[in-house]
Amino acid sequence: MRFVSVNGVTLHHAIIGDPARKPVLVFVNSLGTDFRIWHDVADRLKEAATILLYDMRGHGLSALGGKAARIEDHAADLSGLLDHLGVEDAVICGLSVGGLVAQALYQSRPDLVRALALCATAHKIGTPEMWNGRIRAVEQGGMESILDAVMERWFTPAFRSSDNAAYAGYRTMLVRQPVAGYVATCAAIRDADYTAAATRIAVPTLCIVGDHDGSTPPDLVRSTAALVPGARFEMIADAGHIPCVEQPEALCALVRSFLLCLYQEA
C-alpha cells in the first residue's frame, strides 16, 4: 500500500513487480469502485507484466482533491503518478470511467501510452439527463439509494445470488465510496466526449465488454471499437459491467494475448 501526492491530491496505489521492467500494465478503476476490483486479474497477470493499480481521486483511499475534477484532471493524476514512478511507456487498461481516463491520457501524454485496453467503456457514456438524475439521487438519498439499480448493471443474475459472499462484498464497496467523490466523477463522465478523439488513436487498442453489461452495453462498446483505427472488439460471456470481478480468467486471457502481440512485435 503506497501513497503519493500528485497535483495536490493524495493517490493510493500499489505496484506488483519492478516499474523499470516492461511491460507495465496500469489498471484504472470504474465509478463507485476502487483498485481492489483488479485483485484476481492482477494476481493472474503478475508473471506477464509489472502491475500498477491506483484509486482514482474521490474513490477508495485516494483523496477527493480540491475542485470538481474533469476526466482530463484524472488523466493528469495518472500521468503525474507514472512520472513519479519513472514509467515511460505503459499499457493502460481502464474500466468504464477508467477507460475514459485512459483515452484522455492518450490525448494529453501519448508518449506514456504503448497501447490501450478499453474495458466496458466507450467514447461517450450516458446522457447529461441520466447523469444529472443520478447525481440528484445520490445527493438526496446517499449511495444506498442507487445500490440495487447499479448492481443490476454491474453483475449478471447468477452473480447476484444472496448466498454469494463476493456479491455482498461489492455491494459494500459501492456504498462505502464517498458521496462527494462519486458525484464529482458522475459530473466528469457527463461532461466527457471522446468521439472525435477516438478516431485519432494511433496505438493498438483492444475493446472488451461483458455480454450482460447494463452500463456500457455491447453495442456501445462495439461502436467505440469501430471509431478507433484498427481496434479489436471482444465480448466476454456471462459478465456484466465488471468482468475483472465476474470473469477474471476470460479477461486475463484477452489481455495476455494482447500483451504477447504487442511485445513480440517490439
Ligand SMILES: O=C(O)CCC(=O)CC(=O)O
Ligand atoms: O462504471 C462507470 O465507471 C460508469 C458507468 C456507470 O454508469 C456504472 C454504473 O452503472 O453505475
